[in-house]
Structure formats: structure tokens, C-alpha cells
Amino acid sequence: MVNHSVYTPYTRITHLEKARIVRFIRENAGHDRYTAEEITEAVECAVKERPSFGGFILTAIRDGEMLGVVVVSHTGTENVMPRHRLTLLAIDQRYRQNGVAHGLIEKAVEQSGGDLALQLPAEDEQAGFFEKMGFQKRFVEMRFK
Numbered sequence: 535m536v537n538h539s540v541y542t543p544y545t546r547i548t549h550l551e552k553a554r555i556v557r558f559i560r561e562n563a564g565h566d567r568y569t570a571e572e573i574t575e576a577v578e579c580a581v582k583e584r585p586s587f588g589g590f591i592l593t594a595i596r597d598g599e600m601l602g603v604v605v606v607s608h609t610g611t612e613n614v615m616p617r618h619r620l621t622l623l624a625i626d627q628r629y630r631q632n633g634v635a636h637g638l639i640e641k642a643v644e645q646s647g648g649d650l651a652l653q654l655p656a657e658d659e660q661a662g663f664f665e666k667m668g669f670q671k672r673f674v675e676m677r678f679k
Contacts, residue, residue, distance in 0.1 A: 541591040543582035562624040620652035
């Protein structure tokens with residue numbers, strides 16, 4: 535059975551738990567997409583160890599083994615954009631296509647009251663998965679670099 539744990543600014547996360555989560559995301563987010571510093575920043579902002587609006591972290595664990603993690607940030611807005619943004623998602627490669635991501639996303643939607651958005655790189659192969667979960671394409675992000 536998979537157990538889900540939630541960490542928020544109001545439920546303390548230990549240094550060891552944080553290090554385990556950062557390492558897990560670094561090893562399982564895919565394509566070396568994020569540096570350890572970027573992951574640490576997202577995790578610390580979610581639990582308000584850095585100045586931020588906070589957020590939450592969800593883990594999926596079975597028999598002491600971490601299967602997946604999702605990090606969600608509060609945006610600080612009420613009306614202009616969704617109040618929560620799915621920042622990071624990592625699933626152990628051995629447990630992909632087994633419902634772990636689905637379970638974490640369902641819990642994140644529940645925890646956020648359904649007011650949740652995410653960003654994907656253009657033409658990301660995961661778009662179909664998120665559309666099946668109920669997410670809809672609404673905006674195109676454009677950045678000046």
C-alpha cells in the first residue's frame with residue numbers, strides 16, 4: 535500500500551527528510567532538468583524556509599521506499615492566476631506507469647482545492663498525461679531572455 539505524506543509550512547520537515555526529497559527529485563525528475571540548488575530552493579519555498587508564499591510537498595512511500603514526490607508552490611494570487619502551481623514532480627523510474635503519479639496529482643488537486651496549474655516545456659510528452667488528469671491548456675507563456 536502506498537502512503538502519502540504532506541509537508542507544509544505548518545508541519546515541520548527535518549533536515550534529513552528535506553535532503554532525501556531533494557536527492558530523490560534530482561535522481562528521478564528526468565533529463566537532469568534541475569540542479570540540486572534549484573530543487574532545494576523549490577522545496578524550501580514550499581515549506582517557507584525561504585521567503586515565499588509557501589506551498590506543500592507530497593510524497594508517496596511504500597515499505598519505507600520513496601516512489602514519488604510533488605512540490606507545489608502558492609502563487610500569492612487569488613483571482614489573476616491559480617493560487618497553486620505544481621513546481622516539481624518526480625517518480626522513480628521503476629514505478630512509472632503504475633499509478634504513482636496519478637495518485638500524487640489527485641492528492642495535490644485535493645490539497646490545493648482544485649486551484650492548481652502547471653507549466654510544461656513546449657511539446658512535452660507528458661502533456662497528454664496531465665490532460666487525462668483534467669488539466670486544460672489555457673495560456674502560452676512567453677519569456678524574454
